[in-house]
Amino acid sequence: MPRVAVDVMLKREILDPQGQAVERALPSLGFAGVSDVRIGKHVELTVSDGDGEQAARQVAEALLANPVIEEFSVRLLPD
């Protein structure tokens, strides 16, 4: 049965304080040169029949993503 991943991210123009917090912590941990950190949700689900990507897209629209501030992408995971 297909396993599908949905990545939900804040839209580009929306401030991401969680990402900023990680980005600011990195230099003191010895990581230079890492920038533009954005943090979102990663959802994996199994679809029992039909078009897994299509079903996952509908689930994301209905439940996982807030279309006002978030966007999402869907991809099939390898078996």
Place this chain on the structure above:
Amino acid sequence: MPRVAVDVMLKREILDPQGQAVERALPSLGFAGVSDVRIGKHVELTVSDGDGEQAARQVAEALLANPVIEEFSVRLLPD
């Protein structure tokens, strides 16, 4: 500059109440046949030089994932 995604998930054997909540809400929203929902973090970051995947893996180990209960995967995003 390479943009890298890090997906951080709870380990298989760790209970995922957030995923369970989504899974239980789906039938009443008209989605049958979706199971085994797991929810984690999706982090995207830009690495200015060197091996982007390697740098992202080190960032994940140091800051993004708790190795006791979480596992992570790293992949290069298409330009």
